[in-house]
Amino acid sequence: MSSMTQVTIWLVVSIIVILISIMKLKLSPVIGLIFGSLVMGFGCGLGLVETITTIGTGFGDLLASIGLPIGLGVILGKLLEENGGARVIAETLVGKAGEKYALYALGFAAFLLAIPVFFDITFIILVPLAIEVSKTLKKPLPYAIGAVTIGAAGAHTLVPPTPNPLAAASIFGFDLGIMIGVGALVCLFAYLLGTFIYFKLLDKGFWNKQTDETGILELGEPSPIPEGAPSFGMALIPLLLPVVCILLSTVGSAMGIESPVLSFVSDKTIAMLLGTLAAYLISIKSIGKRLEDVANKAVADSGIVLLITGAGGSFGAVISATGFADIIAESFGNIGSSPLVLVLFAFGIAVVFRVALGSGTVASITTMNIMAGFAGMTTLHPVFIALACLAGGISIGHVNDSGFWVVTNMSGYTVKGGLKSYTLAGAFIAVFTMIVCIIAALISSI
Template identity: 50%
Template sequence: MLIVYLIIALVIMLGLVVFFKLNVAIALVIASLFMGIASGLGLVGTIEGISDGFASMMRDLGIPIGLGVILGKLISDSGGAYSIAHAIVKKTSEKLALYSIGLAAFVLAIPVFFDVAFLILVPLAVQIGKQLNKSLPYPVGAIIIGAALSHTLVPPTPNPLAAASILEFDLGLMILVGTIVGFIATLLTIKMYFWFLDKGFWKKETDEDATVENPYGNLDIPENPPSAWLALIPIILPSIMILLGSVGNVIFEENPEIITFLSDRIIALLIGALAAYLVAAKTLNKEQRDASSSEAMQATGIVLLITGAGGAFGAIIQGTGIDQAILDIFVSDAQSTLSIILLSFFMGVLFRTITGSGTVAGITTMTIMAGVVAGTDVHPVWVAMASLSGGLMLGHVNDSGFWITTKIAGLTVKGGMKTYTTSEALAGIIVLLITLIGAHIF
């Protein structure tokens, strides 16, 4: 019956979002109420579980997410993000220029949101595509692939940042695995997507919107922006600090207090945000930097609310003991690794396809699987990778990212399906394959 209640709770959540257009966070709380009461936690117990789950998630992620968004906004507004992208593209040969655009998108989408990375890169990418005599989907697809993979897999973006807390493993490991897998997947996915395009997948007459004038907009880059190396400091520094704690765990029996302090995600991202503030001072005055930080915090609000509500839903699920029921029904002793990875992936695909939100898909799937993975030999980082890769799949017309990329790039809905939906689906499948290999080896 716990499985039945969970299915009903998910139907309630998805129905409220899809048919009644209710905010995802509110829908998650309502689904949590149903799940807790129906499963016998009681009225008071359900409310306490929701409160505790929300508080626990915010305790671990609230400040880091806010600091990460501020960091990214300052780097973007100062022109540092453009400097990074331009430097990466400039350092590569003409033959690899489109791959370098994808790698530039991968780097930029680590500190900033997907749509910001896309908006920064698309004018540069389209210009390079014209120089190489490549049609529009080549540069646009490369940006989507790189940005989507790092935004999905590499902290401090919300989903991979939440993965370490929800599944209870080292954040440094998430940074390391997410970066390596994402980098490899970016190159492989771009190669495969270009192969499809070379075979005549794209039809300009039906896939590009000829009525759109100047779809790429005017890129407003401040004069004399920070150099690429300078702009990279706030991005790289927090990762190094967090990884310091992971290395310390290997070297020392117990990490010295100073290493534990410096590698804490709050301290690491605080240092990164302060570094971004200093870097941005090259082009932005104090009032402009303060305005940029304020805008970043406004954008953070809904992300924090959804993340916290996902934590509440996860706490209720864990309180019912359903994780053991899922383990008993879906995971056999003979194929536990394969079953867990595939279950995580397809649950992520389901939530992303219906809700259109990769954040909801990843966090919901990981909270359901958190208790399941504890009873198996599968390392939780691979469950996170499977859940997140599933949440990367099949973004379409109910996804804001679909419309941003489609309209900015001047594509039709069909063209959007052939770029945004197809490229992300390929990326999700490739990450799944790498995850299956990794889960069986490590």
Template identity: 50%
Template sequence: MGEDMMLIVYLVIALAIMLGVVVFFKLNVAMALVIASLFMGIASGLGLVGTIEGISNGFGSMMRDLGIPIGLGVILGKLISDSGGAYSIAHAIVTKTSEKLALYSIGLAAFVLAIPVFFDVAFLILVPLSVQIGKQLNKPLPYPVGAIVIGAALSHTLVPPTPNPLAAASILDFDLGIMISIGAIVGFIATLVTIKIYFVILDKGFWKKETDEDSTMDNPYGKMEIPDNPPSAWIAIIPIILPSIMILLGSVGNVIYDENPEIITFLSDRIIALLIGAIAAYFVAAKSLNKKQRDASSSEAMQATGIVLLITGAGGAFGAIIQSTGIDQAILDIFVSDAQSVLSVILLAFFMGVLFRTITGSGTVAGITTMTIMAGVVTGVDVHPVWVAMASLSGGLMLGHVNDSGFWITTKIAGLSVKGGLKTYTTSEAIAGIVVLIITLIGAHIF
């Protein structure tokens, strides 16, 4: 067996170790990533010391690029959520559309909300509102629940400042402004298309209330405490769009100037942009939260950031070890043909993302690990790296199931059975992943 193929075999074994550690020993996925990294490095000949150094360097490199931005992004989202601003945005989007488009507006509201906040927060905010609208429209539970899952999942997966899309520009070395623009456009289109496809499937009798809903739950639709005097939707959305505008300023500057002026480079840096967004969120939240409450909200956000940073860093460590082995070139040699290089790279990134998501249950791990592996591959192919990022992320969106916390949040909060969770969370995200893949393949061949 050739050296390239042996590296592939080692990678498969490392993935199997990761799966075994998570499923059978119930260890945290971050610990599983470190254990898999140790095996991969030692087996592929990096040596004991070299493997440890690779893990440390990979973790440190990822934290250097993303640690502060992720923390600031979480603070921003927590303040907007706790102040009631997120609810104001959602309510404004849903109430300003016609009854015919109400369920689509729920999906778009979820898409907007999940840009600054995590999936579970966006879901909790929208579930009571969406279920009420579903009852008014005489639509079964999976219609409003599925719309929320689709919009929130696509936004969380494709649009910075959530960890995966934020990491994409650093890992694959391209302009973050491009990731914001492409992620937002593709995500918006994919949200509408996926909701339509999912509703067509539901219209054909896919849902069975008797087996797919859990009638034993006392409070199936969750509850979010909204302050009495939340900021308006227009005010609350400022901290969300302001960082994106600042980052895009740098992208525009790259087109206008041979080299961006220092002030534009400074203002468009992701740390500065998200710092300004977090400060804006702090002032916006002042309408409904006093200083003590805002400080408490920020502190809770930082506590929640810990596990996200640990998993993100561990994913970077695993990716760095894989990259150190030269497996990127092995993948290029074995799987990517000269005749169909762009198609092969896009599909390879997609299916690797699917594999990692299915095994680990974490879209963050799936996206970051896949993009790190593909970083070396993409340099040898005539395709913009943003499309490799989109393929990796869309694969990481696929097949979330019982080893995914989002699955249980959706299932338990919405009052579904496990079968119902598979029919909403898993099915809708699978459709979304395929829709994004199709858009990515088109985009990669046009731009």
């Protein structure tokens, strides 16, 4: 049996083990990923000691790079949720946009909030506002829900400091500022085009109220914005401060400026720390004595995210240790030098993981670890390989994804309605992100 055949067989077997563990045995994705890592390592002949050592190393290496920023980002997002800043940002943007662009402003608010706040929380915060906007504009609710879902899904997938895009820069070894800048621009492109097309579909009768809605929207009155909530400008500071700090390094490098102070301030951990401290300061009035409890709750919530992210790093490290990338490169001679084949290959692998496992985090992190070995074999900048992996990771979310049920249940949709909203939103982000990746791949081939 050739090395290529052996590694491929065991990779398929390990993925099946992960699937069975998560979907049939109902085990945590963390445990499933560890089982898959063990099967991959043992099957490919790494041995007992090397396999378990690689699992630990892969877990530790990834979290050493992004663990603290992820944890700080969760605290920042929770504080913005609790201090009323998230609602202030959303309502201000919609209010300033006017009726003509209110729906796009609502989606842009979702885009901004989903950068530090996880998709589920962003959606929960904005659903009451989406309902009010729908009533004001006399537009069916799917318009507003679609805008929120597409904007939030895109930012959560493509813009750090959410775990997947944050991990991309570390895994592929490029400047985090590039991931922020390119990810944000691509996301805005995908959001605007995706939202425009989604609205056109709704205009054409794509939505069927009888089959796509349950008729029961289980949503209480939104809690009032707490007294002492930050103003719009103050609420933006924790969001923008980390981005500005990280981009300082990118701009400085482009201008040939080297400074220890600049390097310190622009470090992702320090940048996120400064943003989190800013969130603390603007929360004192509205949260007061509950600050410690809110932060502790956020730390507890971040635990599962860190474990899944780290376990994805473990699986990727074991795959890398088997020489998978080198074997693929030898077997498919031009895959490493063909940027177009490379981004399509990355996207395809991530889609398989996404559809099978449901978790966009697992799909993206695992695929990026697999594809990292190819980054140096092509003229294409690794940020586009990362974007292809991330696009595959958001591509087709369905009934095995928790986000699907958050959108479906809170919007009063049937499963069919959920597929027409959440699933389609992810597909739009994936398709339009891949258009950018394909164009970049074609340009780099010239």
